[in-house]
Each structure stands twice: as C-alpha cells, then as structure tokens.
Amino acid sequence: MQIQLTLPQVEIVQIVNRFENILHSHEGHFQMTIPTHGTCYFTHENKQIALTPGEALLLNPSDRHCFHMGDDAGVIIAIARGDRFHVAPPGERDEAALRKWIEPGIVKAYFRRWMDLAFEHPNVELLAAQESETRILDDLQQLMWGGEGRRQLDTEQKRRFSPSDRHLMEAMEYLRAHYTESIKIDDAAAIALQSRFHFIRSFKAATGYSPYQYVLHLRVEEAKRLLLRTSHTVTEISFILGFSTPSQFYRVFEKSVLATPEQYRNGK
Structure with a gap:
C-alpha cells in the first residue's frame, strides 16, 4: 500500500x-x-x-x-x-x-x-x-537535525537577510494588492528581503496569519462586502476573488464566518 x-x-x-x-x-x-x-x-x-x-x-x-x-x-x-x-x-x-x-x-x-x-x-x-x-x-530539517539544525538555519537566515518592519509591511501591501491573483511565496519573500522559510515565520509572528491565511482573510472580507452590496452570484464572487472553485469559496467562507454565503447575504 x-x-x-x-x-x-x-x-x-x-x-x-x-x-x-x-x-x-x-x-x-x-x-x-x-x-x-x-x-x-x-x-x-x-x-x-x-x-x-x-x-x-x-x-x-x-x-x-x-x-x-x-x-x-x-x-x-x-x-x-x-x-x-x-x-x-x-x-x-x-x-x-x-x-x-x-x-x-x-x-x-x-x-x-x-x-x-x-x-x-x-x-x-x-x-x-x-x-x-x-x-x-x-x-524535515527538524527531524533530521533536531533543535540544533533549526537554530543553525535561523542563524544563517538572519545573517544573510536583514529584515525590517518596513520590508515586511511592503510584502503585506503586495499581498493586499494581489490577493485575488495567483501569488508566488518567493515574490513576497523577496520584497521582505527574507528567505521563504523565514518570511512565513516572521509574517505569522507579525500578523497572526500565514501569508496564505492572510490572503484568505482578505478574500473573505471582500466577499462579505460583495454579498451585501452587489447582486453578484456566489459563483461569480468566488471567481472574482480568485478561488479555484465555488466549493473552495464555500468551505473557506463558512469556516471563517460560521455561515454560508447565502445565509450571510440574507442576514441569517
């Protein structure tokens, strides 16, 4: 098997x-x-x-x-x-x-x-x-090399990159500007002047979200606005916001809002 x-x-x-x-x-x-x-x-x-x-x-x-x-x-x-x-x-x-x-x-x-x-x-x-x-x-790094390997990697990343709040904010703005599109993590990490590994950890430490969770958060917030202020169908909204399928939109929205898109639109 x-x-x-x-x-x-x-x-x-x-x-x-x-x-x-x-x-x-x-x-x-x-x-x-x-x-x-x-x-x-x-x-x-x-x-x-x-x-x-x-x-x-x-x-x-x-x-x-x-x-x-x-x-x-x-x-x-x-x-x-x-x-x-x-x-x-x-x-x-x-x-x-x-x-x-x-x-x-x-x-x-x-x-x-x-x-x-x-x-x-x-x-x-x-x-x-x-x-x-x-x-x-x-x-895998942690499994193979344990805590010492993780410390070595973190030290190498911090020495190679000199991350600052300004660069991290610029990466966040990049995500906000492109959250309905297909985003490459390495593009956002480059803006933050960090490796992919360190960017994900530092972004979550700063925002409470991983980069992808932050993108989903932005999409859900915009979906709530579109549901209340436009006549777009749920399927149309799912594609406007960059979801791959309406079912993915349903799943993400209901998990975040604790209501389906239709229930939210109807105030239930």
Whole structure:
C-alpha cells in the first residue's frame, strides 16, 4: 500500500507491506528514508544496509539506491529538491551524517500532519502549495537535525537577510494588492528581503496569519462586502476573488464566518 503527497518541491510517500524497486537515483534531489516498522533492506552505492525502525538514511542527489522489504515492514520517504533542502548543519557533512535515529512515532505524527495539509486545501492554489511544502521542508530539517539544525538555519537566515518592519509591511501591501491573483511565496519573500522559510515565520509572528491565511482573510472580507452590496452570484464572487472553485469559496467562507454565503447575504 502506498500513500503519496506530491508538491512542486517535495514528495512524501508512505509504503506499507511488501515492496521492491530497482537501482535508481534522483538527479538534483535529496531522499530521506525512515522505516516505521520492520526492516528495510537498502542498497546504497553498492553497500548493503539493513535499516530498522527509526534509522533514517539521507541520500545526496544522484546517489544510486534501491530497497526491498517484507509484509511486516513500512517506510516513510521524503524526496526534496536540492536547492530547497539544507544537507546538514555545519560540521556534519560527512558520511556518518547520512544516518540518524528518529523516533518512529514522531515520524508518523509528522506524516499525519503533512497529509492534513493536503486535505485542508484539496484544490491547491499555488500559494497554499508553497506554504505547505515549506512547512514540510522545515519539519524535515527538524527531524533530521533536531533543535540544533533549526537554530543553525535561523542563524544563517538572519545573517544573510536583514529584515525590517518596513520590508515586511511592503510584502503585506503586495499581498493586499494581489490577493485575488495567483501569488508566488518567493515574490513576497523577496520584497521582505527574507528567505521563504523565514518570511512565513516572521509574517505569522507579525500578523497572526500565514501569508496564505492572510490572503484568505482578505478574500473573505471582500466577499462579505460583495454579498451585501452587489447582486453578484456566489459563483461569480468566488471567481472574482480568485478561488479555484465555488466549493473552495464555500468551505473557506463558512469556516471563517460560521455561515454560508447565502445565509450571510440574507442576514441569517
């Protein structure tokens, strides 16, 4: 059995029970393999490795590998683009750093959270997909390198970028000006002079919203105005505001307002 989540920069796969693949590599992508139960028999660059639950293996781009396992085993695999995944904190970039022990229960909890992200936005907009993959990549960093890795990344980001309130405000104004359009998180982060990772965290710290949640907030507020002051249909409003489908608009509006668009329009 396989469950898969695919986003532009990262792919997450859970495989349970008997599985076998052939020798291959992922050009330009890192792969993290974490057995959750049973034994995963791994071949990495012609070296045989028996991975037991919690023994995480991080492969560099172009590493040739394959694995097989029986009916009593399962793994969670993350494949991420090289330019979106930090290999290791400074001083840990040797072969020994490719293997880490991670509590299987924690990995499973993270996996459930990643699947929730996918189900939260079934009709994925670009900004939502980018936020989700950023959160997943951030989680992967935390899983692989722990608190020290998170501190290293934060320190590097703060040293590289010199964020100020003015730049963050300019990014917020950019979102306000384009909230009905397809927004790229990297465009807003560049305005704030921050990386994608740091921008999402600093924006939420400043506003209480993630960038995508803020866009949805702006859309809902404008929807309320349009429902009360225009004769546009609910379907028309959903497309005016940039929702991918009317059903997505219904879901977001009702969750925020605790009423359907029609109920809100009729004052119920």
